[in-house]
Amino acid sequence: MIMKPNRWVALAAAALTALAVPAPPAAAESSVPRGFAPASTSWTGPRHGFVLGFSPCGKPGWCASLLSTTDGGKRWRQVGTPPISLPDNHNQVKLTVIGERDLFLSDGTRLLASRDGGGQWSRVRLAGVREPFYISKITESGPRVFAMVTGFGSPSTTTLYSGLPGARVLLPVPGFTVTGSATYGDVAVSGGVQVSMGSDYRVQKYWTSPDGVKFTSAPPPCPADSSASLSGIRQGQVLALCSGGPGSPQPGATVRRLWRAPKLGGRFTGTAQAPTLGINQSFSAASPTAATVAAEGGGTGFLHSTADGGATWTTTVLSGRGVCLNDLDFPDERVGVVVDGLPDAEGGSAVYRTTDGGVTWRELTFA
Secondary structure (H helix, E strand, O other), X not given: XXXXXXXXXXXXXXXXXXXXXXOOOOOOOOOOOOOOEEEEEEEOOOOXXXXXXXXXXXXXXXXXXXXXXXXXXXXXXXXXXXXXXXXXXXXXXXXXXXXXXXXXXXXXXXXXXXXXXXXOOEEEEEOOOOOOEEEEEEEEEOOEEEEEEEEOOOOEEEEEEEEOOOOOEEEEEEEEXXXXXXXXXXXXXXXXXXXXXXXXXXXXXXXXXXXXXXXXXXXXXXXXXXXXXXXXXXXOEEEEEEEOOOOEXXXXXEOEEEEEEOOOOOOOEEEEEOOOEOEEEEEEEOOOOOEEEEEEEOOEEEEEEEOOOOOXXXXXXXXXXXXXXXXXXXXXXXXXXXXXXXXXXXXXXXXXXXXXXXXOEEEOOOO
């Protein structure tokens, strides 16, 4: 079904036991489990993608499966059964794929890694982390793995963790912590590593690195009264979404603008205001001039898109699931994906894909 546009968001390591659960890759024509509902998606190119999902089973009630496609979602095969369950708090179980063999899974507090394409999984621990906490981002660039972690104590803290690929423990990166009543952060690795962190919509910090090893402080993408959602570098240009606190100027709304820098570490300038409808869920840029914001409000999902650098915007009403929109990403300038809903939500979940830069979206099927 084609959705039509309507115009117009958390030292030290002792002997650690790794959770390694063998799960041999399925045969090439392995069928999709009955009742499969997607939870997360990650793509390495416009035609090659992975979807983590869950299907009804005996105990614990929902069983995980990992699917792969090489033809843009026309056909799927099961490539693994990750040892992870749907959390009781309805956190998203997020999948991140790096290349074709390196995968990460997180339910917000538990982090798993696979180095063989999803056959075996090992537990990755965060040194010194205090509960309650939430892993909002996990990614990898060259010689480093990065995780953005927010602790919900009093005060709140957001910290960047890092380690070598294959490490069983990630350590806090010295100097990469913010503290306040409300803290947040993001990390992007495409075309160079960017780290943004802030607190209370008053403090904002930003660092860049060409290799993920040596970082340099740079002018923040956004004004101090907003938070930054980062996207990868597109044709040399750096794009960020700068947003005010959720629920402003009215409930279910967010003030947001697209900001752009001419190069990594360059000074950002803002564009015209984007639509305020909905609370931010995710953000991704397809090119230096095309970007999309996924937002949710009033029980409805919205995709706000621009094709002219933020001068004008269109809004696609995606569905009435109204739970969350996750994993918005553009593996190239034309193709993008987003996950709508959660497997155990009343309205279920779906993966949508665009092949025209975000103008229209089609629901993928897993039959």
